[in-house]
């Protein structure tokens with residue numbers, strides 16, 4: 403989603419099928435410094451405009467505490483990415499604001515480390531933390547990461563915080579996203595983070611794991627069947 407037209411098209415499509423929050427990165431923590439780094443503040447403006455048009459909330463990744471004030475003008479939820487899960491200065495700063503924080507599990511972090519990172523935010527007085535299982539590094543290399551579905555019931559037992567799953571980064575492969583999304587909901591996830599792009603083969607980031615709007619709509623239909631089986635409802 404790099405052009406205003408693309409951002410609008412995706413916002414419109416996902417809002418129609420029941421998504422509530424538009425997540426797009428304006429500051430991208432790319433593994434290579436030579437890869438597309440995001441559109442910066444201009445990108446945040448585009449995301450905000452598209453979200454307002456289709457009555458969606460905005461979540462976007464904050465990479466450094468110097469960005470918090472500026473980003474606060476555009477986002478409803480701050481995302482802390484896997485690579486920053488143990489950036490304790492950033493976590494403490496986010497503990498001093500009142501906007502919700504989506505805290506992603508580090509790629510080699512244990513569940514306990516994730517919960518302790520959340521404590522950095524909570525202990526500052528910001529109780530609005532959403533945890534995210536986004537896959538971890540294991541000996542298995544077939545997929546991008548190993549989505550730790552078991553972390554969902556474990557966290558449900560250990561913490562009162564909501565836990566969402568990200569099968570997009572958790573698998574890295576478009577065709578593996580729907581089955582793992584369904585499994586995450588069946589396991590008790592409170593939400594899903596799904597990457598959608600209207601032209602994934604030409605996406606500047608993570609195209610291989612992005613669903614098309616049509617695939618996303620199909621997945622939502624399936625999730626609406628699974629959710630009630632485990633006592634959940636999708637409004």
Ligand code: PEP
Nearest residue numbers: 427483484485506536571
């Ligand atoms: C993202 O959500 O776009 C992202 C970079 O994810 P992660 O931090 O989980 O790698």
Ligand code: MN
Nearest residue numbers: 571597607608
């Ligand atoms: Mn991504």
